[in-house]
Amino acid sequence: MAHVGQAKRAGLEGDARLLVETLYALAAHPESWEQLISALELPRSATGLPEEVAAELEGIHKVTALARRQGEGPPEGQAKDVGLVLLSPSAVVLACCALARGVLEPHLASVAVGTRLQLHHPDNHEALQRALVEAKRSGQHAILRLERPTAGAPVFCYVADSSALAGSALRNPAALALMFSAPEPEAQVWGAIGKSFGLTAAELRLAAKLREGLALSEAAEELGVSVNTVRNQLRAIFDKMGLKRQSDLIRTLTELAAVGRSLVVPSASSASEDPPIRSVQLADGRRLAFRDYGPRSGRPLLIYHGGMSSSLMPPGTGVLANALNLRVVCAERPGFGQSDRRADYRFETVAEDMEQLCDRLELHRPALCGVVSGAPFALATAQRMGDRATGVYLLAGRPPRPVEQNLSPLSELRARFESHPWVVETFYAILRMRLSPDLARRLMKRLASFSEADRAYFDAHPEMIDFVFAYVTECLAHGGRGIADEMTAFRRGQTMNLTGIRAPVVIWHGVDDRFSPMKDMVAFVGDHVSEVQPLFDSGHLAPFKYWRKMMERIGEGASHPIG
Template sequence: MPQDKSGASTVIEALYAVAADPAQWEQVIEALAAPDAARPAPTVRPPAPGGERVGVVVLGARGGAVAANAAGKGAFERRLGGLEARGLRFLNASNHEALDRARRRLAEISAGQVIVKFTDAENDGPFFAYVMPASALPDALSQGVQPLSGGEDALAAGTMALVFPAVDSTDRLWSSVRESFGLTGAELRLAARLAEGLTLKEAAQDLDVSVNTLRNQLRAVFEKMGLNRQSELVRALTQLSSLASAFEGGEARAFAPAIVATELSARESAPPLRFFTREGRSIGWRDYGDPAGEPVLTVVPDLSSSLLRRGSHGLARDLGLRLIVLERAGVGRTDPLPRFSFEAAAEDYVALHRELGLGPAAMVAFSDGAPYGLAAAAALGGDIERILLVTGRRPGPQTERAEDAGHLMTLFWRRISRNAWLSDMVFEILRHGLNRAQFERFAQAAASAPGDSAYLRSHPELIDFMVEYTREALAVSARGASEAIRCAARPSRLDLCGLTAPITLWHGQDDAMTSPDEMRAWLGDHLKAVRIVPNIGRFLGYSHWEEIMAWAVRDQTEGRRLTRRT
């Protein structure tokens, strides 16, 4: 079949320009699509009201909660999750990682305590705490700490205390902030002025420096403390100051560098990449969560490696799940296939399922990973009991529509699909020339739906995670990405006759790429339930990650209890 090469000369010129200078990568998007639509200003949610007392939760050597005072139990359950003797149930998966790193840091150093920044499940903002040996708790904080049901001795060897702020009180904490976050004297003085309620202009006058100088210092403070907005800084300092007052009056204490969970640490905290061999090919995969847990075949989108979001390993473990994430043929560390197709790529999933002896399993497939997941489920038959498709994509030729205007990356994918013969060159350039600044522009273009754009603005660290998994995906070759484009562009002949598992579709209301009606038409009677999620588009898999993992729990009542409400 002849290729549709309309506008191809413009695209090729742009590709040559990018090959000569990767910083000009945006010329490819400009050649393929119109400028993105303007985005609304972000909505800033007010911080949640704090409690009136300092809260304490004591963790045992095995990681479960063994004791707490009323304020600590209330703060943890309202802001972070659930307390249990067998393990903590964080609502935000990143908090598992932050706590694990804090525990390791405390064991490595001789400092009295470590500051850790959690993510508040109530409003997605920062929630700070001190982590310290329980035996080092001041007498004033030990009072009121009571054993929890089934808990071990609160002061036994290896126990650790989480100390939460009474956020309504304020006092000094500047020495601990400076030492823990590595702030300079100038940055510390700026933070103090902002905590007192001064504007940036008023602080500049008070400190006798320019506003531009303070803006640069403020960016440095945000970066060091893992914050995004001035309101978060004021709130964080208010929380930490109330804790500082609890430690005053005693002997001087050393402060270790603070623990701040970021998406850049997703790779550091992920399980190691594993390999198995099929027909002479090496296939890479990762094993998240509880090795004895409920198995879930997790099918990621094209241009994704087996890397999942930060904290996924800990959350899967606490939910009793085992997430099996395979790197598709030609992607990451998985060898390419001689002849690429949905069914041929899906056989890798089937082989891994049988290699591990998983038995009955659930499946979660994201975006354009849907056809691979469904092909694997059809081949596995009754071994796949239920399927969740998250912003699923149907395969087949892509047609531009009037409503695509303003959705830059949707137009890009439609046009590169229509001109699939260009995909090898496009992804090879992407593999060799991608840097974070360029990727940030792509991510912003992808977040063209208002809800996606708002989510990206409130979670800018997501870009670091996207860069990490894309670099992993393209580490060896771009062949898998380009073959996937060519495969998806062909008229779909995907055979789902062997599919027995019921399919649930979660779809963002603002998804510009594929509509729920298109997915209904494609899946037919296999589709048993549809959930349309408002105020989000293609970023649904990011914004509702904890809920998606909870769906995989066989006991859905338990799964719902462990995730925040939408």
């Protein structure tokens, strides 16, 4: 894409805004992620957040926080993260949170509880009045565009009946809510956008394709129209939404679609077999979230999830844990899912958290199982716990050591990400906003493309996408800051040694794994390896394919092969 070469040059000059636009353009396009490699050829020392885009990036993270669905992330976190103003039908301010006040004052409005909301721009005042009337009349959400007094992009927000604000401390049945960057379920957002801005069905279809990451020519081909037709439609969209650039359109649509999910209470679904997320308070006051599968009296197994995952285990884990008499506990590492971040995030400090969790849950002699990037954390915990750990099982493990030759573009991209934490945070925050089942499918298809065995497994098991979408959504409940911390930990942990591990270490690894080659994991563990189980018909998706057999092997504690 054209953004990539430009972003590379701009990054070297310290102008990171173009790189952010590149991240927006590519986040929903896993097939093109490796194009970011050239965009990330920044000096290795350029790990700090550029001052000129700090406020813009913080806004992205706030929008991501708004995008959490009900039940995701800390329950008390939503009210402080949402830019929310409660208004009476006559626009008298009933309540206003700090974030909303920061957006409105001083350029857009004067906010004082008990008085009418005073919007400085007369067009904004008229637009607000129309939106309030429409939201009250129809009982549906309206999208409001507030013009800035300067040449900056307009501010978009929702006007909604406050009864839609499930779980908010500011909820008031007699009020209307003004929500900044406010979200709506994917199935409804396009209708709201079309109604609010008068977009035609054809224009909405084009907007949706552009938000998915398609170029104009690609969108024209998929829609079955000429490039000239989509150019005319794009100009009409710009005129109706008051925008001038395609990147502004993509960003606006992304944020509106992402945040809308928190406006509506999800409909009740059938009871899940997965246990609820619980948490413990650690010695320093942080919360560590986890799920607990199987009987409490069972033999303890502590799982360390992968790098873009959560405490959600594959379907059937609860039933399997009961059958094997295993108590399977998976904790969400600091900054992932519902766990609080840790400032000094390293393999050793996460191991300290996990030992505290074992103490709280009375997991006296647990086995430890590290999946993909969870592997070094499992090993660090084994170091810390000594004889208390009964065994370490590594499933498609990724070591912290850099490989001599990257065998896939995604491996190279991860290596570049490790050197630029602010880019990681931004990329995954945007990915969280653009996440959908289709994006999860394309992501897994891309990951499977590096291995013939993985491609065959992926094609035969399309149901895995529901699970992948669920755990990635949970993982990114706070955006990408936890993943950024973890990538930094991997970069700093390249000198990690395994002195002090007393538990036997078993490696199960797909022979065709090009994303995290087996030889690298075996070389990293070295003399501590007690057994290597090569899985000849698998690549990086081995944990999906062999999950049941691996759990059975751990439960039985036997030495028979699992392949």
